Amino acid sequence: MPDIQTTLRHDWSSEEVQQLLSMPFNDLLFRAQTVHRQYFDPNDVQVSTLLSIKTGACPEDCAYCPQSARYDTGLEREKLMEVQAVIEKARAAKAAGSDRFCMGAAWRSPKERDMPYVLAMVKGVKELGLETCMTLGMLDADKSERLAEAGLDYYNHNLDTSPEYYGEIITTRTYSDRLETLDNVRKAGMKVCSGGILGMGETQKDRAGLLVQLANLPQHPDSVPINQLVRVAGTPLEDGDALDPLDFIRTIAAARIMMPRSHVRLSAGRETMSDEMQAMCFFAGANSIFYGECLLTTPNPAANKDQALFRRLGINSHRHVGEAPLGLEALLNNADNEQSLFYDAAASSI
Ligand code: SF4
Numbered sequence: 411m412p413d414i415q416t417t418l419r420h421d422w423s424s425e426e427v428q429q430l431l432s433m434p435f436n437d438l439l440f441r442a443q444t445v446h447r448q449y450f451d452p453n454d455v456q457v458s459t460l461l462s463i464k465t466g467a468c469p470e471d472c473a474y475c476p477q478s479a480r481y482d483t484g485l486e487r488e489k490l491m492e493v494q495a496v497i498e499k500a501r502a503a504k505a506a507g508s509d510r511f512c513m514g515a516a517w518r519s520p521k522e523r524d525m526p527y528v529l530a531m532v533k534g535v536k537e538l539g540l541e542t543c544m545t546l547g548m549l550d551a552d553k554s555e556r557l558a559e560a561g562l563d564y565y566n567h568n569l570d571t572s573p574e575y576y577g578e579i580i581t582t583r584t585y586s587d588r589l590e591t592l593d594n595v596r597k598a599g600m601k602v603c604s605g606g607i608l609g610m611g612e613t614q615k616d617r618a619g620l621l622v623q624l625a626n627l628p629q630h631p632d633s634v635p636i637n638q639l640v641r642v643a644g645t646p647l648e649d650g651d652a653l654d655p656l657d658f659i660r661t662i663a664a665a666r667i668m669m670p671r672s673h674v675r676l677s678a679g680r681e682t683m684s685d686e687m688q689a690m691c692f693f694a695g696a697n698s699i700f701y702g703e704c705l706l707t708t709p710n711p712a713a714n715k716d717q718a719l720f721r722r723l724g725i726n727s728h729r730h731v732g733e734a735p736l737g738l739e740a741l742l743n744n745a746d747n748e749q750s751l752f753y754d755a756a757a758s759s760i
Contacts, residue, residue: 418670418671419668420625420630421626422622422625423622424615424618424622427618427621427668428615430618430668431614431618431657431660431661432614438660438664439659439690439694442666442693443694445666445667445695446666446670446695448670449671453724453726454697454725454726455697455720455725456698457508457698457700458675458698459503459508459512459700460512460513460514461499461511461512461513461514462488462514462516463490463513463515463531464489464490464514464516464517465477465485465486465488466479466486468518469518470580470582471580472579473579473580473645474607474610474640474647475642475645476642476645477516478645481644482644483642483643483644484644490515493527493534496534497534497538499511500535500540504538504539509540510540510541510542510543510563511535511542511543512543512564512566513535513542513544514544514545514546514566515528515546515547518548519546519553520546520553525556528546528557532560536560536561541563541564542561542563542564543603544557544562544564544565544566545565545567548567548583548587548591549565549567549591549594549595550594551594551597554595554597558598558599558600563600564601564632564633565595565600565603566604567588567591567603568606568607568635568637569588569592569605569620569624570588571607571610571619572612572618572619572620573619574616574619575610575612575613578611579610589623592604592627601633602627602629602631603631603632604631604633604635605624605631605665605675606620606624606635607637607638607639607678608636608637608638608657608658609638609652609658610647611647614657617664621664624668624669625668630669631672632672632673633672633673634665634669634672634674634675635675635698636661636665636674636675636676636696637678638658638679638680638682638683639653639678640679655683658687658691659687659694660694662676662696666696675697675698675699676688676691676696676699676700677699680700688719689723692723699716
């Protein structure tokens with residue numbers, strides 16, 4: 411009988427996590443599922459939506475990202491959206507059943523001139539009765555506090571990979587810059603969403619290193635997105651070996667064991683996953699997804715495909731007694747929403 415985690419820990423070592431990732435697959439998944447059931451309804455999966463409020467032309471050099479201005483990926487740039495347009499999208503998302511609205515901007519960090527607009531977006535979306543989430547790049551203490559005061563509930567900022575492998579992926583901001591942003595966000599009273607990307611050529615040790623960094627934060631992130639790299643033509647990572655899907659599932663399981671109270675989110679890369687692989691990820695402890703068929707730069711499973719998979723797996727069945735789960739059918743009936751509510755998490759490392 412494996413030693414089942416019952417308390418929150420912040421003292422994981424890389425060796426320990428590598429051992430976890432190397433366990434016999436069935437033992438690892440049993441352990442993860444057992445931990446999962448101690449903290450969550452195993453048949454409940456949170457569904458998140460995203461809106462890109464400013465697309466492309468980012469000065470950073472994240473090697474996986476089609477939004478970087480440094481790579482020719484054919485992505486069309488867009489300026490910061492009008493506040494009212496963002497609020498209308500949020501209203502449509504609420505009508506479609508969302509309870510959290512995430513807004514992403516491809517910035518190194520928000521500039522002072524952008525802040526009034528961003529704060530107005532947070533206030534406006536909040537007034538609709540939605541939870542608010544943003545990902546805008548690095549945040550200092552002052553901007554963190556102002557966003558929190560405006561009503562921002564969550565802030566996403568990923569660590570991406572291990573500190574050791576990080577320099578292979580990004581050179582324009584440091585690992586400690588990222589940790590500092592997470593610290594500012596937490597100190598301002600917002601919830602932290604932070605995870606990484608797998609399949610960038612990293613080793614198992616790097617995957618362990620990423621999880622150690624996340625789990626050993628003073629407080630575990632409330633949400634932990636685990637992305638599978640989407641190889642976009644024109645980015646430095648467009649070629650390279652695909653990750654063994656079982657290693658992806660192992661990483662989900664280890665994240666669940668190490669951060670038992672966090673929502674572990676399947677993010678970018680779901681389009682290339684079979685239904686069976688997604689089912690294994692849910693069994694391993696993933697309990698959140700991004701949905702949306704028409705994403706900005708790379709595909710994501712169609713919302714109706716997600717709905718069908720959830721039905722086949724009995725996921726969220728308690729949420730659709732007499733109605734579509736999370737209003738997905740309403741969403742599908744609104745072509746305009748379908749086209750515009752979502753963008754790709756991979757495009758900005760969410
Ligand atoms: S991941 Fe974010 S910071 Fe990095 S290039 Fe893309 S948009 Fe910019």
